[in-house]
Amino acid sequence: MTRMADRVPPGGVDSSTPNSARIYDFMLGGKDNFAADRAAATEILRAFPESREGCRVNRKFLGDVVRYMANEAGIRQFVDIGAGLPTQDNVHQVAQSVDPKAKVVYVDNDPVVCVHGRAILAAAPGVAMIEADMADAEKILIGATETGLIDWSQPVGVLMVAILHHLPNPYAEVARIREAMAPGSYLAISHLSMADSRRDDTTKLQSTYDSPRSVGLFPRTVEEITRFFGDFDLLDDTAFIAPSVLRRFAALGWGALARKP
Ligand SMILES: C[S@@+](CC[C@H](N)C(=O)[O-])C[C@H]1O[C@@H](n2cnc3c(N)ncnc32)[C@H](O)[C@@H]1O
Numbered sequence: 113m114t115r116m117a118d119r120v121p122p123g124g125v126d127s128s129t130p131n132s133a134r135i136y137d138f139m140l141g142g143k144d145n146f147a148a149d150r151a152a153a154t155e156i157l158r159a160f161p162e163s164r165e166g167c168r169v170n171r172k173f174l175g176d177v178v179r180y181m182a183n184e185a186g187i188r189q190f191v192d193i194g195a196g197l198p199t200q201d202n203v204h205q206v207a208q209s210v211d212p213k214a215k216v217v218y219v220d221n222d223p224v225v226c227v228h229g230r231a232i233l234a235a236a237p238g239v240a241m242i243e244a245d246m247a248d249a250e251k252i253l254i255g256a257t258e259t260g261l262i263d264w265s266q267p268v269g270v271l272m273v274a275i276l277h278h279l280p281n282p283y284a285e286v287a288r289i290r291e292a293m294a295p296g297s298y299l300a301i302s303h304l305s306m307a308d309s310r311r312d313d314t315t316k317l318q319s320t321y322d323s324p325r326s327v328g329l330f331p332r333t334v335e336e337i338t339r340f341f342g343d344f345d346l347l348d349d350t351a352f353i354a355p356s357v358l359r360r361f362a363a364l365g366w367g368a369l370a371r372k373p
Contacts, residue, residue, distance in 0.1 A: 117148040125224055130320065132278060132327050133196045133225045139167035143230065144197050152320045166364045169357055170302050174273045175201040176352045177300040177369045181269040182210035185298060185371070189268045191256050191287075193219045193246055194275025198232045203271065204239045213238065215261040219252055221245040246272070246279055249288035267296035273367070276340060277304040278327040286340045293372050301340050302367030306331040310363040334366050344370035 130152035135143040138153045145153075156163050181187040188211055192203045195218035207214035218228055218233070218241040229241040240259040244251045256262040270289060276282050290299065306314055314331050321329040338346070349358065349368045358366075 131222065131224075132321075133220070133222050136167055137197045137199065139164045140171060140199055142197065142199060155320045156317055159264070159313040160310075162361065162364060162365055166361055169361060170274055170365065170367065171199070171201065173302055173352055174203070174271065174300070174368045175298065177271070177298075177367075178203050178269065179210070179262070180369065181298050181300075181353070182207045182214060185267075185269075185296075186326060187197045187267055187269040187298060189262050189266065190217065191217050191252070191262060191268060191272065192271040192273070193252060194278070195220045195225070195229065195241070196274075197225055198229055204233070204236055208236075208238070209271075215239070215257045217242060217259050217262055219244050219246075219255070246275060246282055246285055248277040249285040252289065252369060253292050264292050265294055267275050267294050267298075269298045271300045273302045274301060274304075274341075274365075276301060276337075277330050277332065278341060280328060280330055284335070284338065287342060290342050290344065290372065295372050297372045298369055299344055299372070300367070300369045301337065302329040303337045303340075304329065305337065305362065305364060305366045306333050307363035315362075337366055338368075341368070341370040344372050346370045 115322065127146040128148050130148045134149040135153050138145040138149055168318065172212055178190065190203050190207055204216040207216055215238045221244060223243060226241055226243040233239045233241055238261060240261055242255040242259065244255050253264065257264065262268060270293060272286065318329045321327060347369045352369060
């Protein structure tokens with residue numbers, strides 16, 4: 113596999129500003145990151161030493177919810193918003209291990225992620241990557257349709273895993289996407305949480321992203337995160353994250369899967 117530095121989008125790569133996708137790649141043990149990303153990751157690990165393990169737990173959550181949607185709920189089309197740099201157990205690999213005809217559209221607003229993702233996914237049938245911002249839900253809905261892979265009139269699995277905490281107020285956009293999803297669809301969300309017991313550490317975490325060119329960080333309480341699911345029926349989160357793991361990471365993050373009635 114070629115490294116990210118070998119593929120550069122038209123605007124070039126800003127390697128001096130820490131970047132969410134690359135910090136996460138570093139946390140997962142990947143090679144697609146620069147010194148600024150590693151320095152930011154080191155700061156994050158100082159505030160939350162458990163965050164590397166948290167990234168792995170988050171990635172496992174993503175794989176587990178996709179497996180559940182494909183196996184138990186018969187979902188055959190997925191839209192992964194804030195997809196990040198391709199790593200192990202990408203959504204299409206998990207979904208297509210259940211049904212090789214499963215379709216997946218990846219969405220990210222980072223041009224580097226998109227260039228890299230397209231190159232890696234080029235050979236994968238039934239898979240596309242589109243560049244769009246979560247702040248523009250309409251573009252995501254239309255873009256996914258235009259790939260020819262997603263039919264919003266049929267049940268779909270939508271993933272917003274470790275992305276919504278980068279947006280200051282994405283409630284209206286999430287609601288627009290929920291509205292477009294057919295009954296029987298599923299929405300998976302994981303999100304950095306804001307626990308009073310770790311408020312100082314959370315503030316330190318926010319400051320590592322606090323650069324004019326970097327994405328922001330907006331941790332939320334579990335109650336605020338739950339509101340993203342609207343009137344969808346929440347599945348028991350202990351089905352995807354063991355209670356002991358949920359307790360250990362309560363200060364760092366929370367995730368759940370919900371079904372549209
Ligand atoms: C921490 S990574 C998560 C990757 C993957 N979803 C996972 O959980 O394994 C967050 C991703 O969200 C993307 N992202 C951040 N803000 C976004 C936005 N406003 N619209 C679309 N993507 C965004 C970043 O570029 C990055 O690739």
